[in-house]
Amino acid sequence: MANLARDIPLEAAVPPYRARDFFLARQPILDRRQELFAYELLFRAAAAGPANVTNDLSATASVIAHAAELGMSNVIGSSLGFINVNAEVLLSDFIHFLPKDRVVLEILETVEVDERIIARVEELAAAGFAIALDDVVAESPNVQKLLPLADIIKVDISGMSDEHVASLGRKFKQAGKRLLAEKVETQEQFQHCLDHEFDYFQGYYFARPTILAGRRLTPSQIAIMRLMTQLASNAELSAIERGIKQDASLGMSLLRLVNAPSAGVTEQIHSLGHALKLLGRQQIHRWLQILLYAESDKSRCAASPLLALATTRGRLLELIAETIRPGDTGMAGTAFTVGILSLMDALFGLPMEEIVRQLSVDDEVRHALLDGSGIYGDMLRLAQCIEKIDNACPQLTPLLDKLGISSEQLYALQVSAFEWSDAVSGGVN
Template structure:
């Protein structure tokens, strides 16, 4: 076996640090969060960019695990890509077996030692997924007894093939994961075929419905946001919150999350308004807009998770890049969290901006991905869709004069913060 724990400080340390991390949500049949696929990419830094090399792959995974796997995945499962070399290595001491699914591609070269090692890891409590399955071959049959999940790519798979393969693998009690689900129609097709889990950003695509009206509670939050950003005094804000009992209770619960960082417990609305201040109050109201549909039985958890992660990542990036400008981080948070409101409301972004007053810089970022805040938003979207937009990450980082190492650190912090908020918001 290959031991990657030894200290080869020359090239390996560079490989370990120069990477970026994508996290793609995997949802269950109710569209609630089940897990994330973690996608590690070596940044192109000359000779150190050997993504197929064992020490690069394994070191990156080990580094992420040392940074804290729980920060990246929270209560969900983490699907991590491994190859035959990694399977035969000693990397697994870095990974929490109950939280990780090891994902192998269908084309991986299978040998008896690899099958024996996989069986050993299953015995130790690890789970395997078989990725990119397109045929029911002898190769697949050799791996089938050792895997719990079968992943199929919707982009490359004709519906006729899916209709043949899905029942076949269900018969063997395998859990089916549909990958690259990009439309609600694809989601429904996979649901009908008995798929258990769904990976893709179909839930973040706006479905615009003409004449759609906001729910009464969403309207109440929007009106309150307008009041908070105006010159109204604290008493008027407090009175407005009290008009909606559920709004008041939810707000109190949210402002007592660890993510707020307030030392004492906030027990009253007047305390909340006074201690938090207007900007912080506006932030929690924005989050509540995403949490509210979930309380009515609609699974908006992934959208809430995505919006809060985006908001926090943009805030941390802005703070890092422009530390002397006090309100720039607050504006960046607003851009991040508002960037999914067209999906949330089913209303075009242009129409939303007529209802929520924002300055020209924010409007430019949300409508056209323009300016400084637009660059931050583009970077967040590239990371979310790392498989398709990987080539855009490094140029954007270069424009922002930021290293991949700094980016991953901020990503981890954003993941952890978002996980904390969502836990309390629902």
């Protein structure tokens, strides 16, 4: 089959976007067991205001063209990456800069499907690219034309009745397609799609707190929170070691974590006492926070994606603090704590007020978590802002200006946080 790519120079096809021109949103896609399957990646123009799809896709095209600079593995780890493509990107030769075994080409619903598009998608599928159809809400003519070539159908369930979701699911399942429900915002929506044989789920339903009356923490969670409180109150290391030894699984988990390459320790740690002395209070406090996610009730849905999201937030806030206040390790540690704690209401099914009370955090952390105020609240809102993949965040530029960092710096910090989080999450699962 002839190559259908447009024979135009890369410089002419791709606007000169650089890291300073966009930021990256990364949203998890989970499977039926609520384990991480992939990430959708979206590169948004850094300018303030409503999302500009043209600019977003230009930024995406530029990133594709400079994939070596991006370092795809640094952004998605060992997972797949879903990337939006329009007709211009589909028909351009620079799409081959993407690693075909690591990405899913997500064809936007706005693409007008003609014979040239069909032939090009056939060519890309034959070359080994997986194909997804994006934002499907009905069996449109465009969908029907590409359906035989698609591996995954993404159904946008927002504003859709349960009956419509079920009907679409049945039809596409009968066509032998895998189904991905996107914009899943509640546990009820997730369960409905699960009941109707959807394979994958996208949306922050797993990170939204579902407050359950009478919910209790597990013994390991209680032990970890007690140790965190001891650390905060400057208890003797010997007392903290005794507390860790009371829970064998906790001790093993902590040793496994601190021996992982991501911990940055240059020598093997063989005992809890050794770990405490070598790492110090701040590092032990950090790993206990991470262990709250890793040691959560194994039957609880989406603990692993929450761990990935929480560690990404924690590390990103820490890096932001290090950027704006170099050398201030106390501020960096507090920023990390705010990021990690910000999802514990979702993890535990408890109100954030109760989490904050049990942990006896200081006022700055409390205000950041409960009302988003103060410099740590600004950092947290920035992290939450760039996690949103469906809508541009008008607060982005004002928050960057307030914190005194550029979008170029933010992009570099994001990639670093993703890489660190993926290493940590892989080490505790």
